[in-house]
Amino acid sequence: MRRRISDNTLWFWVFVGPFAVGLALFTYVPLLWSVYLSFFDAHNTVSPTDFVGFDNYTAMLRDGAFTSSLGTFAVFSLFIVPATYALALALALMVNRTRRFQAFFRSVFFLPAACSYVVAALIWKLSIFNGVRFGLANTVLGWFGADQTAWLSTTHPPWYWLVIVTVRLWLQAGFYMILFLAGLQRISPRLYEAAAVDGARPGWQVFRHITFPQLRTTSVAVVLLLVINAFQAFDEFYNLLSDARGYPPYARPPLVYLYYTALGQGQNLGMGSAGAVILALIVAVVTVFQARWFGLGRKEAD
């Protein structure tokens, strides 16, 4: 018995050890180091000596570019969270009802999730939404006599949001569709049978009174994941809007701004770290409040 425990412990560490070390080395140490750096004047150094207390935090919170980046996030999440939620749910309902080629449609809708954000952003930027007459969107609009539009350069109206939101919608709707599909398959058929016996009409009435309430836990998880993912938006923004000379001030989400502050030529690692800590705190607070609001983890019977 003793030998068995010893073997189990060894195997545990053989398999878990490397990952635990990796996690500590590449996640927790940098995280703590970042918190440490945020209290120092750390221009071009990761081992600073000039302690500045909360100066980096106050400077970051007073920095109009940082606060406007939080506003950009808010606008982005207002677009992307409901849009992805609705599309993913619609796709899941559609695929779930399909009797033929179900696997085919699931694969087709899920496939974009396997595509790189960078590649998708470049296709959107260079082929579909470029601003000249041979861009796909402009070609189609040209058939109806519309002028060519510079989708990513026009701020009034802000067409760039259309490009940013559609690329992410295309990329992530399939993944959330799979989550909803799993949720739909957990709903007991007996509920639908009981509803039918009670005279509920198939379609909207059944969806409203049976399907949607039964998807509550899935919906909460999906919305939480969508909000956190929106906070972490970087790839498509960066690849759609940056050029060799920088990045426009509009549609600059927090991570892009922190990237330029800490990893751009500025190399202000103290300010960048302070911004990262502020952002992490905001994500944590929003997530906790959101979870409590939706009653995440509460028993169904409650």
Added chain:
Amino acid sequence: MTISRRTLLGSGAALGLLTACGSNSGRGGGGSADGKVTLDHWYHQYGEAGTEAAVRRYAAGYDRAKVSVQWRPGAYDQQTAAALLTSSGPDVFEVNGPTLDQIQGGQVADLTALFDGVKDDFNPAVLAPKTYDGKIWGVPQVIDTQFLFYRKSLLAQANVQPPATLDQLVDAAKALTRDKVKGLFLGNDGGAGVLGGTPLYAAGLSLVGADGRAGFDDPAAARTLGKLHQLYADKSLLLGAPSDWSDPSAFVQGLTAMQWSGLWALPAVRKALGDDFGVLPFPKDGPNGKPSVPVGAYAAAVSTRSKHQAEAKAYVKWLWVEHTDFQEDFALSYGFHIPARLSLAKKAAKLREGAAADVVTYATDHGYAQPLLWTPTLQTAYQDALNRIIKDGASPDNELRAVVRKANDELQRVKKR
């Protein structure tokens, strides 16, 4: 099949050894079997065919050390900035700088001694931003410059003269804008990124004044930048082109009648359009204005984290100071740049006729380099303001007032360090 503990651990150790043998840290380890030190030399990826082979050939010819050239695509400035924080970075690296923070942070070595006897032969416009505290921190390799290309036939068709003032440029761009051709291409952001301080210099101002404060605290600055919004509001600007300002594709494909681009684009433009093009500096604006041409130079710098600083400096001197033939070859055999050495620029045959000769004249007479004190923080603040002025029609006065305030604070900060 069962795997015993000994087999598993043995395999792990073997795997570890193999991994160690195959690891490439990007640094040669500092020595080689023949007793020579190994120097790592990083370059950013040039788009011009033959450039990489050329720098590898130069490096192979150095016999006092083994030089390992790394050709690094992607976000090169970010890569070097991060690598300089660690001991696994380069010994010698190409840099679009070095920046003031890199110099003040002690990340780059003083290379002043390498210029003994030849300092006056380096173009002073590009040597100035490499100089801080009386010392030189990078050896300029070649000079890049930007200017305005215009299509002669399209201007003739529209009965437009090549613009000599900013007002004329605004009018010309409007007159040249047709159904399928735009008048002017200043980049997909409308010029905020690439123009930078150029319009300010065209108005007779500067980014940083002689007194070390913001050099554009003047009503003329707002007036000039407001005219850039006029170009945008007139819909004279090409926006959203598949390739940006640095690539001449939009110009040679006929999407625009005029384009702001660089000297490197000249061979491609000449090949596509023959003689049907001309070049201009950014036109002057206002009574104190003068034509304006930005110049810049990538430089070779030595990392202070290098274990072989002395050897690295000797190599840089051999490569970019003593071997003028390498500099000329690098500047003119693959892409199109002006050698940083004045004597080479004067005698280079390819730069003595046509548009190339005009560009060399503009760069010599009207060239300005972005000051070393103009830090990335200021660059971002100014570029954001320019973006809002051009695209949103924001008040140039208000935007510039905020940038002036920020600039004076930041300039104060960097002077204190």
